[in-house]
Amino acid sequence: MASHRRPKQPSRARVTVVTATAAAAVALTSQAAQADPKPSxxxxxxxxxxxxxxxxxxxxxxxxxxxxxxxxxxxxxxxxxxxxxxxxxxxxxxxxxxxxxxxxxxxxxxxxxxxxxxxxxxxxxxxxxxxxxxxxxxxxxxxxxxxxxxxxxxxxxxxxxxxxxxxxxxxxxxxxxxxxxxxxxxxxxxxxNTLTVAEREEMREKDQRASRAAGDRVDLGNEVPASARGAAALQAASTQQGKPYRSGGTGPSSFDCSGLTQWAYAQAGVNISRVTYTQVNDGPRIGRSALKPGDLVFFNNTSHVGLYAGNNTVLHAPYPGTVVRYESMNTMGSFQFGVRIG
Known part of the structure; x- marks a missing residue:
């Protein structure tokens, strides 16, 4: 004889658990979406x-x-x-x-x-x-x-x-x-790549305008270079303003930081080594108060180098995506020491 029992209905406790689980999943999905918004x-x-x-x-x-x-x-x-x-x-x-x-x-x-x-x-x-x-x-x-x-x-x-x-x-x-x-x-x-093409172009143009403006309004004071060679190197580097930073660049179309300093001194008739970690030994070391235009200046555990230009200002090739420009030493990180090239 066939059974005619009614199917067992889910208990109220089971319905509550299922509902709570679904609500939690929705909440987590919402939180995840909120936790990973597109950066500005x-x-x-x-x-x-x-x-x-x-x-x-x-x-x-x-x-x-x-x-x-x-x-x-x-x-x-x-x-x-x-x-x-x-x-x-x-x-x-x-x-x-x-x-x-x-x-x-x-x-x-x-x-x-x-x-x-x-x-x-x-x-x-x-x-x-x-x-x-x-x-x-x-x-x-x-x-x-x-x-x-x-x-x-x-x-x-x-x-x-x-x-x-x-x-x-x-x-x-x-x-x-x-x-x-x-x-x-x-x-x-x-x-x-999270930005639109227009946003990237706007950012690039803004950086270029800022670099040009910094070069136009830079006040280098009237400090006297320590040597004619230092003066010549600084003058050579100043003609490269606006040239792009490129990893491994040694000029004249592009530079990395030590590539610029090496190129500048080569124009002054002085051969210095290729990278910051060897340029630190290319001359006697000096403190910040003794810096003269044309001296090499090292920052951030000697991982970065530029040319001291006077009045607390450095001429350098900063990092990828930038150009050769003047910049205040106050914005460049931890100053290590200067090196005077004879």
């Missing part, structure tokens, strides 16, 4: 500027590692050349030693008294016997040379091997720095 244009700019500063620091670290790599590659190449030349010298000495030994063996194959008896010219034989004695002394000298060259060669090979180990470490560091630099730039670009 000013917020995007602030975040992009921060990332660009960090990218500028990463850029100097990357090119610092690259410069170290290039230096090590030259050192390794020079050592390997020395090793190759040393081995060739040893091979030449060994070949000569083998010829001497063969000559002695051939000469020693007949008793000297028999050789004297058979000699058609005894005086000639005696001259040859004397030459054999000289060959023995020369052979000893050759052996000593080989031993000494082998010691030097072993030392050079070890030095080259150590340098190759250092080079491998630097290449690994280089890859990490490059990845960090690219990551910062990519993050900044993703933020910029």
């Amino acid at each position: 244009k000013s917020e995007v700019k602030a975040k992009v500027d921060k990332l660009s500063h960090e990218a500028g620091d990463a850029n100097e670290q990357y090119y610092g590692a690259k410069e170290k790599q290039q230096k090590l590659e030259k050192e390794v190449g020079a050592l390997q050349d020395k090793v190759a030349r040393g081995q060739q010298e040893i091979n030449t000495l060994r070949n000569g030693l083998g010829s001497l030994a063969a000559a002695q063996y051939r000469s020693g194959g007949i008793d000297p008294s028999v050789q004297l008896f058979l000699a058609s010219d005894p005086d000639s034989f005696l001259d040859q016997a004397s030459a054999l004695d000289q060959l023995t002394a020369k052979q000893t000298e050759t052996l000593e040379k080989i031993q000494e060259k082998q010691r030097v060669l072993a030392q050079q090979r070890k030095e080259a091997q150590d340098k190759l180990g250092d080079l491998a470490d630097v290449r690994k560091t280089l890859g990490e720095k490059k990845k960090k630099l690219q990551g910062k730039l990519a993050d900044a670009q993703r933020l910029l």
Whole structure:
């Protein structure tokens, strides 16, 4: 017989739980939407500027590692050349030693008294016997040379091997720095992409107008440069205002911070090194109160460099997305020290 029982209705408690769960899901969805609103244009700019500063620091670290790599590659190449030349010298000495030994063996194959008896010219034989004695002394000298060259060669090979180990470490560091630099730039670009094309263009034009206005109204005072070379470097850099920052840029169409300072001093006839971490050692260090126009000025743990222009102002290539411009030292972060180029 078929059952005619009525289906069991859900309890009031179960309905309440389901309803509460649905309400919670709606609330969480609403909160998530509210927690991740589209950033405003000013917020995007602030975040992009921060990332660009960090990218500028990463850029100097990357090119610092690259410069170290290039230096090590030259050192390794020079050592390997020395090793190759040393081995060739040893091979030449060994070949000569083998010829001497063969000559002695051939000469020693007949008793000297028999050789004297058979000699058609005894005086000639005696001259040859004397030459054999000289060959023995020369052979000893050759052996000593080989031993000494082998010691030097072993030392050079070890030095080259150590340098190759250092080079491998630097290449690994280089890859990490490059990845960090690219990551910062990519993050900044993703933020910029949240803006419309018109908003991005407006932001770019606003930055350019601000840079031009800063250059037009800059008051450098009347401070006297410490040297004619410093004055010439500053003058050269001033002609590059408005040129864009580019990672690895060394001029004349674009610059990074240390690329600008290196280029400027090259125009003054002075060769300085490539990145901030080596430019810090290109001259004596000086404090803020001793700065003169043309001095190098370092900021933010020496990750950034510019040229002191006078009246608490720096001429520099700030970071990606900006141009070469004058800027107050008060807005540039932590001042480290200045370096005076002779």
